[in-house]
Amino acid sequence: MDFKPLITLLAIVNPLAIVPFFIHYTQGFSREQRIKTIWVYPVRVTSPVKAFRNCGIFKRMSKFKNLLCQCLTAFLLALSSNAQALTQCVFNQDLFFDPDQFPNPPNGYIAGPYDNESAALFAAKQAYFGPSGVYPVQTATQACKGQFVSMDLRLVSGAGVRDIPYFDSGGYFQLDAGQSLLVVNATRAICEYGQGMVGTRPVVYAPGYVLTCRDEMPLSIRLTSITEVRPAGTGGTTAITLTARVTTGASPKSGVPVGFAVDVTPNSGGHDHHDGSRPKGKLSAAQGTTDANGEVNVTFASPEISGEYTIKATCETCVNNPVSREVKVKVPELLNIFALPFRDPQWAYPGIGQVPGRHTDSHYLTITAATRLLGLAQKFNKIWPATPKLTLNDASLAWGGKFDIPATWDRNPRAHAEHRVGDNIDVRANSAPGAVPANIRKIVFRWLRNESLPDDNISPELAIESVSPLWENPGTQNEHFHLRLGN
């Protein structure tokens, strides 16, 4: 939530109210940073405020009030902008560790980039002088190793170029934006066994290690993709590319590691069951690094099971880490036939087949299939007016995809194998009420077998689709006609 307008208002009404906000916003700052904030930022924003004043915004105020408001407003603006802009220091080369002394880089050392200049300088000092106090002291010689006697640093660009003598006082160097720090020379101790340090020798670092500081916006990450893809095994596009883009301000940031993970929303996609074995699809990579455009791509291959999947991108150095993208894995535009005139018992009785805890919403078809089913139901009722209306069992789930009847995600691949894209439905043909009666079952099936389905995809043989029904599970309580209605 953005409190800036509230703070500004408070500051105008009661200038002293700014004190707690200053303390809050500079929490974690060092003493020097706080001093800098107090002195630098009001000056930085004085000019725009003056401009406002000259435009008449503050003209009616008294001189004292005018001055007070200028300072406070500037100060508040400085505080808020300080939260957004950070000085970013990066080495133009990796820090170097003298292999004589440090065959392995010190544990915990990170090559950068760094969030701020003090962190960068601290890393620099660790690199040249070794991590502070973590080396085991076994002998005097070993203790001597890695000791640097002196080191000169120099500001090589920007205002106030000057030599800076190194001193390990626990402080840090003040580097302003646009200035660079060059390691000019360093001297390392020469140690002898049992003698400790017996001399020094210069260490030449070529071509020099330059630390450049510049004002940068903090890194932020954005994840983009299309938000819907079809389930695997349903044809069409079943994989999508997601692009993570890391930027600093408006500029792309390369070389940033980004991690990817995918998860699924429980009970989504028409499945009323959930467990840890639910398929989540596949990501082409678990991590990547941004390229020159600040981008890294990952491909999400959808699973057979429809649902709502969340792809998460992590960028540890980004202020908005992590970000995520919800992707719907679904067959589009399926209609619940409950919403169609099938509800009217004049045509057919839908609605059997619901199994609580597994699938209770399983009567979805495409508009074409639904229209054809209605036509079939109407014909059936006219041909057999004295026979119970068709009782409709499972079609497809709300978002289509694999219809795992036993709620085990991948078992029994044949049952409902075709109930994925909303073009199939089962019609009850057993001994239960409402089923197609046994005495006309064969003739109804024969009728269905020749039933035409209009189609736009006219083959050279002019083969207009037929219902192509299947007769499944004869003689059992699950006996039914499986109708293919086409798309």
Add this chain to the structure above:
Amino acid sequence: MKKPYLLFLAGALVASSAFADPPLNAQGYIDGEGIRFDPQTGDYIVTYYGDSPQGDRLITLVYDTPNKIKPGVRTRLHATNGRDIAYRYDISNGKAARQAIYAFSFSVRAPWWENSSLVTHANAASQASAGNMPGTAQAIEARISYTGTIESTRMQQSTKWLPEIAFAKSNQAFRVRWQAHPNKQPLDDIQPGQKRHGFGLTMPYLPGLIKVAFSGDSEPFKFAGAAGGDSKIWKDIDKLLFGSTAPAPTVQSLGPKVLIPDPFNAKTLAAGIGNDLASWVEAGQLSEPLAQRLGLALTALGNAAELENSSGVSANAERVFYEIFSRHDGMRHQDGEEEREDEAARKDHPELSYLAARALTFNTFELTRRYFMSQLPKGK
């Protein structure tokens, strides 16, 4: 500590193997799967690994193909007083057939004319009109009522046989089908050695070649359990039941193909007749060189008609008739053109089949007749 772990692993292994299908062989089948034709019975023996009340196992079923029939078609064409042509079909089932014919159909690649009608005189005179068909409907409500309109009008008036028209959504093709009414007992299936007369339709189309497909009354194929899947055997089974493995018997016949323009335009109609010749060549009913000569004559006829050059129309019609009669001596057009009862009398010429000659004779005569009728002074 190890034992429970091992037991769990063993259990998981057994469980997973129990649910996994056996491996596929080089042909893409599980060992034992396959589809075999039995020449003795004409049936297909289907063995697949699939679901049954006893669990997954190899299941063998017999597919009684619905093609054990000997269909025949006799066609009659008749020009009505108006724009329409009446088509009538008599259907027979040979004595050697082993199944009854219960349905037949043909498909036409042409836009459906909304004022056409279907008739079935097999047992009692009836007519079902498919009129009042709305145009392209966008909303589902409209589509449903669209379907309802067609279905109700054509089904109300059928008796022992049900006529049906199915349209391509694009309206660029339609399929006409008749089937023995499934709820009129006894079923009026055409038993071996029987005939039925008077199936037909009336449409403003001149005839072209069509293939009439027939369905025999066979035992339905019932899967032991759940059906379907992506494996090769399931695709093969699908092809067997609904595809090309055991295709329905077809008979070449004449049906509505060339739309008669309204208002009448001889050049357009001549072009339509000429264009349809390409499908005759494809069907092996007309040779390519003869098709080219006929096409040129029809184009010239159309051009002459456009210029109201009646002698040119006559001359080019004569060219077409000459090509026909020089190959099928004795063929003469009569109003109410009728296929001969004697099937043996039909002798196909290598360049022009008897059926194609009938259609072309009828079409050329109708083209010229309608041209000259259009030239008559109005009101006389």
